[in-house]
Amino acid sequence: MNRVLLLGNRLETERLLRDIRMPAALAYAKANRLDHVAYGAQKPRIGMVATGKAFRDLCQALRLMGITDRRARRSGLRFIRWVCLIRWSLQRFPALRAGVEKILVVEHKRAFIEPQIKEIAYNWPSDQQPQILGKKDAQGEPLLSDVLELSIDEMIRVIMNFLPREYINDEMRSVxxxxxRQQMWAQGHGELAARSPFFCSGCPHNTSTVVPEGLLYAGDWLSCHDRD
Structure with missing residues (x-):
């Protein structure tokens, strides 16, 4: 193995990634509006940022709470959907900068966007720096889990604590x-749940694997249909 040649190619690959490919990806994201304001106020006070499945789950939580586009506009809320997850730049963040007091970053498992937002906001004037919450709250205590996938009820609980009190109404409290209550019931009855072994939905082995009469086991040790 030519280690000198390998090292040279590795450095050239890194240069191409940082100097050419990532700027090209950012330009593509900007031209095609991959990252955009999903809905909300034109002059927001409160912002939320999410990406991927976390964004879809966040939208479901907001629908359950009755936070529609009209209500978000009236209340000064703005929701940003980030799709292109490569390094942020200042040019990609003005949608949440001017006048925003608090930002909640919703991500499944470990934080990826949140540290980048904090890094960008660090150099802003002190009177323009929003409070940024996500995996940690304002006191540095755990807020959103960075281990498991976030559930809808966990998102609702955090949003209720995140929003100013004047934003909360009886409908949101009821939800x-x-x-x-559903979460507490599930925790109390989880140990009673049982699932009998069976084929996955739509699995062709459901009908193709036929065991001769008298034979208790069939399988080739490679497929999902190995079973007693």
């Missing part, structure tokens, strides 16, 4: 209480 939060209902989700909490």
């Amino acid at each position: 939060a209480d209902s989700m909490m």
Whole structure:
């Protein structure tokens, strides 16, 4: 193995990635509006950022809470959907900068966007720096889990604590209480749940694997249909 040649190619690959490919990806994202304001106020006070499945789950939580586009506009809320997850730049962040007081970053498992937002906001004037919450709250205590996938009821609970009190109404409290009761019921009855071994939905082995009469086991040790 030519280690000198290998090292040279590796450095050239890194240069191409940082100097050519990533700027090209950012230009593509900007031209095609991959990252955009999903809905909300034109002059927001409160912002939320999410990406991928976390964004879809966040939208479901907001729908359950009755936070529609009209209500978000009236209340000064703005929701950003980020699709292109490569390095952020200042040019990609003005949608949440001017006048925003608080930002909630919703991500499944470990934080990826949140540290980048904090890094960008660090050099802003002190009177323009929003409070940025996500995996940690304002006191540095755990807020959103960075280990497991976030559940809808967990998102609702965090949003209820994140939004100013004047934003909360009886409908939102009712939804939060209902989700909490469902979660408590599931935790109390989880050990009673049982699933009998069977084929996955749509699995062709459901009909193709036929065991002769009298034979208790069939399988080639490679497929999902190995079973007693």
